[in-house]
Amino acid sequence: MLISCLPVFNQQTCKVIGMIHVDALPGTPRYTGNWKQTIEKAIYEANLYKKHQLDAVLIENMHDIPYVPERLLGAEIVACMTRLGQAVRDVMPKETPCGVQVLACGNKQALAIAKASQLQFIRSEGFVFGHVADEGYTDACAGDLLRYRKLIDAEDVLILTDLKKKHSSHAITADVSLLETAHAAEFFLTDGIIITGTATGHAASPEDLQQLSGRVKVPLIIGSGVTKDNIGSYFKDAQAIIIGSHFKRNGNWLEEISEEAVNDFMQKICQLRQTK
Template structure:
């Protein structure tokens, strides 16, 4: 099997307008290029102001200029899927991480409606068909009681039918490991790229390595494994070295 990819998350500091914002846009960009979950509490798309997209696009363009060849994507919280596509197009990024592609759910910020049909048409309309859409299924920080009669495999099948480019499986919360059986069910149900989106650590990465196409890692790369802290180069090296030694 091909070596799984590792996507390290760049968490932007709180943007202007967010309750925890303390930095200028330039300072936020500088921090991002050294290393955003800091805009808590997250807003639903209908409440999000345009400066979020504009600032994130500017920072993404700076990132792409500094790292022109790496595979890179963007996510806008919460459920800012169209915004993410527009940022990816402007900054020449490769993919977006998409929440609520199929089936609605209740998140911390309220109800999130599915948007696959609108999103794929928007991608076509703006000429961004080369940008992949990787889809969270049964995503973390959410209640799935509305779709409690559907297994994670059922949701994977629906996302595949609605033309996702890849699937992201998570634990219940940030930093919570994925259930191995969830990966097994998804793999058995669809022929899609599958990524782990939470809870990867030095203790378990090799346990998953042969089952997935990649890992999206945020908290584990930070000091003490906590998402709000700064990047810890030793933790980054430990995890990447483990995967390199296996492949």
């Protein structure tokens, strides 16, 4: 059931969620001692998304490669992401939902960050069914995660969950269809379902979206590979789309954000909304 404080993902018009890939955080291999600049960059990108009227934003520690499993995530990651989450929340209009994802599988950490920073949603990995990711085995976490949300009084924070997520092998659940996985996530009380391609920037299959459209009650969100050229394949049936790589120079998530790319995409969205 979608929590009433965030109806934005349950409306008829497809919403745009802009990614803020924060710089590598202290303690991770690619950190360069630029903590102050990391905060300033996140604020700059939030202001850019605000200027172009995106519907929501999502911060993520994408540059903390190589990722570690949840049990190895340090307190410094939670502390830094909380600081960044608050900085972004302060920039965005009150009515604009802000979310957080902590790689890899830092779902409890994300909930704690969202609680402290007054964010409205998290993106969760491994919600239902175990699988093998590039950082190791990911076990299902729904029962533990929702109990933790209850424990810390964060039930106003939505948990949006990836299905058969990218950068992972799903051989052990090959006999479980995408629709069956979606129904399992619904049964385990997900607030929204995210569909991705096989890797960052790779387009999600429009056929996968069609397979779920009208067959689940929670919002459907496209989580990778959406561009100005292919948005038409998703706009009608998805309640939201998450854009990261396409907003970067050359469509590469490692590059800096391009205001021209953001502007062009939002103009395309406006055209689609006018013709719907």
